[in-house]
Amino acid sequence: MQKRFVSIWFRQLLAEWQLIRRPELAEVPFVFSAPDHGRMMITAVSPLAFSFGVEVGMRAADAKAICPGLEILDDKPGRAKKLLKGLGEWCVRYSPVVAIDEFGMDGLLLDISGCAHLWGGEREYLKEIVSRLKSKGYTVRLAIADTPGAAWAVSHYGKLTPLIPTGAHVDALLALEPDALRLEASTLTKLRKLGFYQIKSFIGMPRSILRRRFGEDFLLRLAQAIGTETEVLVPLQVPVPFSERLACLEPIKTKVGIEIAVTKMLESLCKRMQAEGQGLRTGILTGYRIDGKIVQVSIGTSAATHSISHLFKLFELKIDQIRPGLGIELFVLDAPKVDDVQIAQEEMWTSTPGLDDQSVIRLLDRVAGKVGPQAIQRYLPATRFWPERSVFRAASITEKSVSSWRVDKPRPTELLKNPAPIEVMALIPDHPPKFFIYNGVRHLITKADGPERIEREWWLDQGEHRDYYQVEDEQGSRYWLFRSGHYGGDEKYQWFIHGFFA
Numbered sequence: 412m413q414k415r416f417v418s419i420w421f422r423q424l425l426a427e428w429q430l431i432r433r434p435e436l437a438e439v440p441f442v443f444s445a446p447d448h449g450r451m452m453i454t455a456v457s458p459l460a461f462s463f464g465v466e467v468g469m470r471a472a473d474a475k476a477i478c479p480g481l482e483i484l485d486d487k488p489g490r491a492k493k494l495l496k497g498l499g500e501w502c503v504r505y506s507p508v509v510a511i512d513e514f515g516m517d518g519l520l521l522d523i524s525g526c527a528h529l530w531g532g533e534r535e536y537l538k539e540i541v542s543r544l545k546s547k548g549y550t551v552r553l554a555i556a557d558t559p560g561a562a563w564a565v566s567h568y569g570k571l572t573p574l575i576p577t578g579a580h581v582d583a584l585l586a587l588e589p590d591a592l593r594l595e596a597s598t599l600t601k602l603r604k605l606g607f608y609q610i611k612s613f614i615g616m617p618r619s620i621l622r623r624r625f626g627e628d629f630l631l632r633l634a635q636a637i638g639t640e641t642e643v644l645v646p647l648q649v650p651v652p653f654s655e656r657l658a659c660l661e662p663i664k665t666k667v668g669i670e671i672a673v674t675k676m677l678e679s680l681c682k683r684m685q686a687e688g689q690g691l692r693t694g695i696l697t698g699y700r701i702d703g704k705i706v707q708v709s710i711g712t713s714a715a716t717h718s719i720s721h722l723f724k725l726f727e728l729k730i731d732q733i734r735p736g737l738g739i740e741l742f743v744l745d746a747p748k749v750d751d752v753q754i755a756q757e758e759m760w761t762s763t764p765g766l767d768d769q770s771v772i773r774l775l776d777r778v779a780g781k782v783g784p785q786a787i788q789r790y791l792p793a794t795r796f797w798p799e800r801s802v803f804r805a806a807s808i809t810e811k812s813v814s815s816w817r818v819d820k821p822r823p824t825e826l827l828k829n830p831a832p833i834e835v836m837a838l839i840p841d842h843p844p845k846f847f848i849y850n851g852v853r854h855l856i857t858k859a860d861g862p863e864r865i866e867r868e869w870w871l872d873q874g875e876h877r878d879y880y881q882v883e884d885e886q887g888s889r890y891w892l893f894r895s896g897h898y899g900g901d902e903k904y905q906w907f908i909h910g911f912f913a
Contacts, residue, residue: 413577415533417521418562419502419540420552421495424517425455428494429484431548440478443486444471454486491516498549499647504699504741505540507654510644512563514593520559520644527555529658529741533574547703556580559644560636564591581637585611592632598625653689653746655680662701662738666730669698669739673726674719676744681717684749690715693748696726698739706733710780713787714772715750721773728780792816796868798826798909820863821881823891823910830907833892837906843880844892849908854884862894875904881912889913 421427425443430436440460444451451471463478475481492511499509499519508522527536537553544551554565554573561580565573568591575583584591587610589602601624607613613621614633622630634640655676663669673696684690692715698706708729716722733739779787789805791812801817834848843859861880867873875896883889889912896904 414522414524414557415527415555415577416557416559416562417506417523417537417540418512418518418554418556418559418566419521419544420512420515420518420563420566421498422517422550422552423455423458424491424494424549425486426457427549430457436482439482440465440480441482441484442471442474443484445486445488451483495519496647501703502540503648504743505536507648507650507656507743508644508646509648510646514563515567518563518566520563522559522644522646523555526656529656537573556583558636558638559642560593560632561638563593564636567591581614584636585609585614592629592636594629594632598629601625651745651747653680653684653691653749655744657742657744659738659740659742662735662740663698663742664735664738669730669733669735669742670723670727672742673730673744674723676742677719677722677726680744680746681719681722684717684746685752688752689749690717690752691722691746691748692750693746694722694726695745695747696729696733697743697745698733698735699741699743700736701738701740702736704736706735706739708732710776712772712776713779715752716772717752718773721776724773725776725780728777796865798822798865799828799830800868821912824913826891826910827908830893830909833906833908835892835894835906837894843882844906847882847890847892847906847908854886854888854890856882857885858883865893879909 426441429441429443436457438459439457440463441457442453442460442465443455445454446452453465453467453469453471453474456465456467460474460478460481463481465474465478465481471483475483495511495516495518499511502509502519502521506521506523506526510520512518512520523533523536527533530536530539533555537555541551541553552566552573554562554569554575556562556565556575557577557580561575561584564587565575565583568587569583570586588608589599589610591610594602602608602613605624614637618630621633631640635642657672657676659668659672663672680691691712693709693711695707695709700706708726710722710725710729712722712725775787789810790802791805791810792814793801793803794814795801831849835844836846837844843861844856846853846855848854859880859882862878863880865877865879867876877893877895879891879893881889882892890908891910891912892906892908894904894906
């Protein structure tokens with residue numbers, strides 16, 4: 412696939428941002444200024460102030476002299492980058508790879524490879540971005556080219572079409588001035604002293620001469636612009652390997668329309684995952700509304716799957732949560748978490764496959780979609796002594812146990828997370844309790860069995876062992892009690908309740 416890039420230049424970013432916040436300033440010339448070596452320097456100029464001759468880089472005192480009615484606003488460090496970050500996150504609807512232009516800190520760079528056709532071609536793609544940003548109050552210049560450097564050059568210094576055909580980016584650079592290569596001021600001064608006022612004046616010169624005259628940074632910028640050196644963009648959001656985008660010819664406002672969009676994206680996404688032996692574990696559906704707002708729902712699966720019908724049923728449970736407003740113009744379906752799909756060998760004589768049965772797994776996924784994944788937990792046995800440490804939560808429905816459940820000793824149906832202290836009357840030394848008081852209620856014990864001694868895990872902590880008893884009160888309820896430590900002497904002991912039998 413031929414790589415294509417877009418450069419978006421916000422010509423008056425801070426000024427237009429201020430006009431959006433304070434429309435009353437449209438009739439007032441104003442600038443932003445910041446201290447620089449003890450002087451207040453102009454960092455941004457409004458259109459009206461620019462018409463009076465005020466420019467960026469001018470001293471605030473000189474600007475005030477040129478334009479007496481000038482309003483000077485304080486600029487804050489990092490404000491432009493913060494604005495660009497917000498605009499870049501909004502532009503993710505047009506490309507998954509959006510980066511801030513770090514050179515001028517007044518624009519964005521987009522990798523649009525494979526994206527423009529969603530809007531009917533590159534020309535319509537440019538018109539869409541320009542018109543949408545203009546409706547928000549920003550005046551921009553855009554350009555499309557084969558490299559980020561060439562797109563940047565044409566958007567900032569181009570005089571003709573902003574749409575550079577594939578393979579024509581070098582020719583588009585020739586007539587531009589050296590400033591279009593994003594060079595340092597000292598390098599530009601050297602070029603002008605030598606009479607190089609256009610890129611074509613030196614682009615054909617030997618690299619050794621250019622390196623000796625202007626240095627490696629100059630060669631790097633030139634190579635990035637013409638495409639002999641790859642320029643890596645640092646995206647604001649890391650693209651997801653498995654992702655599908657669907658631009659809508661008309662804004663989608665109905666549930667049926669959303670379902671059709673989800674189905675189309677799932678068909679493409681699952682086909683790619685199946686070809687690579689991957690299955691979805693987490694899916695995120697994002698809708699970009701025409702009013703600029705973003706709506707999002709997510710699903711999760713107990714096991715990796717690329718079944719279109721199953722994944723659609725999970726999203727179908729969440730569609731009612733989507734508020735399309737005036738309409739959704741772009742859908743993005745991401746699979747940020749995927750796993751290898753294990754194809755289990757089926758046996759005709761196996762009638763109870765349990766959790767290996769895909770229908771059981773899909774049922775659990777649908778239940779989780781309705782009541783939340785936190786409502787479904789799976790536990791496996793752990794090789795530990797203490798009862799509260801003898802189980803652990805499985806990471807997935809397919810995780811296998813490394814040990815077997817202990818069945819030689821009875822265990823309560825409900826185990827307290829932490830044993831609760833109780834008051835007990837018992838004979839000594841090893842007799843079970845006669846009664847105990849728990850939560851203010853006195854339970855008279857009629858039957859008891861025990862003790863079962865469970866030693867403390869000495870390699871983890873120090874302390875007493877436990878003597879467990881199964882007891883039944885006069886109501887027929889059964890409990891699991893234990894005494895921590897021995898009777899007698901100066902040794903301390905205490906009774907606890909740890910569980911309830913069915």
